[in-house]
Amino acid sequence: MQTVPLVSVVMPIYNEAAFISRSLGAVLAQDYPGDCLDVLVVDGGSTDGTRALVQATAARDGRVRLLDNPARLQASAMNAGLRAAHGEIVARVDGHTIIAPDYIRRCVETLAATGTHNVGGPQRFVGTTPWGRAIAVAYRSPFSVPSRFTVSDRAEYVDTVYMGAWPRAVLEKLGGFDEALAVNEDYELNVRIRQNGGRIYLAPDIRSAYYGRQTPGALWRQFFRYGAWKFTVLRKHPASARIRHLIAPAFVAATVGGAILAPLDRRIARVWRATLGLYAAALGAASLRQASRAGWSHLLRLPVVFATMHVAWGSGFWTEALRTARGAAKAVRR
Structure with missing residues (x-):
């Protein structure tokens, strides 16, 4: 008899061959009941072998489904995953992030305990190069361009969180993610959640490791896009x-x-x-x-x-x- 809700994990990806086996493997290795986990990998037309790696995993594990995202936008990937999801709860996991073994369980427990409409944990940047490690250190400083989820170590209500987990009904009521946005679609969704009386909760025990940009040039391109889409x-x-x-x-x-x-x-x-x-x-x-x-x-x-x-x-x-x-x-x- 099912005693915990079915969770659909949506993974929007594009050209993640170097990382997808680890990120998808971490999702499949959760301590959450295996028959209550539905995993949707939504690919934007990868050309680096990512699809073959996901297909090989799906052949071994029936919980994994590979979907197409011709628009190559994270918002459209999340909406495609939402349409195909079976779960009562939808959790986002990015392809360059490794979630802790108890990540999904903690999300489910926190949603139930707080009654909030979105929960997530801190974003902890992992550097793999000297520049990447410096970027990771800068992310933790309020002198960067900070959000609470990059600098806070305490449980609190916030305006947005990293990745996120939602009751499916919340996403459906709001019409999903705004596909007019190439970036910042998660923040925009959280604006609409708050406008409709919902709350967003940051829980430090919802843990993950984010392997982000590792050079100043890549960081520049990322933050330039962040700034541009923040204006929008x-x-x-x-x-x-x-x-x-x-x-x-x-x-x-x-x-x-x-x-x-x-x-x-x-x-x-x-x-x-x-x-x-x-x-x-x-x-x-x-x-x-x-x-x-x-x-x-x-x-x-x-x-x-x-x-x-x-x-x-x-x-x-x-x-x-x-x-x-x-x-x-x-x-x-x-």
């Missing part, structure tokens, strides 16, 4: 804006604007230099603080990592803002 989400839901979303765009605007106007006015030049000086001091202090906690070998890389996060996020935000403004101006002229 805030344009759709302006009341969801938080100070942390706006600091990096404000810094980039002040830096670029100051560089343009400083030659024209000495007062502006003084303010601009003071702004850069304050940022440099804060950058140094945050780098020293994190290096003192995690190891002095990170000290020289941390300023680069922090600055990359801030400038990439702010640049992406303003690039999308200008693109949107140009599109609106063209529409008016027509």
Whole structure:
């Protein structure tokens, strides 16, 4: 007799051959009852052998199903998984994340204990290169572009969580994920959950290891996209804006604007230099603080990592803002 709810795990993936065996293996190795686990791997047309690896696992384990995601968007992958899911609860697991053996059980227990509409754990970045390890250290600092799930170690209600687990009925009531968003679709869903009276809960015992970007270049591209799509989400839901979303765009605007106007006015030049000086001091202090906690070998890389996060996020935000403004101006002229 089934005593626990059936859980459908949805894994949106694309070209994860280097990681999918470990991430999918961690899902299948859960201490949750095996006959109450439904695993949907939703692939965006991988070309690196990912599909063959998933198919081989599915042939050995009937709980695994491979679905197609021609749109290659995480939102469309999650919606495809939701449509095919059998479970009362839907949990997201990313292809470059290794969940703890009790991850699904903890999600189910936390949903039941709190009555919330979405639960998740902290995002713990794992670095595999010297730069990756510095990025992992920076992620834990409130000087980055932080969310509670990257910096908090305590159970609390939050505005969003990493990955997430939901009662299926909640996702269906809200119409699933917004497929107009290539990034930040999880935050946007959580905005709608909160708007409809739901709550989101961060539980530190819901554990996973996130193997993220391992170079400054890859980090720049990731945070540029984050900033660009954050503008889109805030344009759709302006009341969801938080100070942390706006600091990096404000810094980039002040830096670029100051560089343009400083030659024209000495007062502006003084303010601009003071702004850069304050940022440099804060950058140094945050780098020293994190290096003192995690190891002095990170000290020289941390300023680069922090600055990359801030400038990439702010640049992406303003690039999308200008693109949107140009599109609106063209529409008016027509």
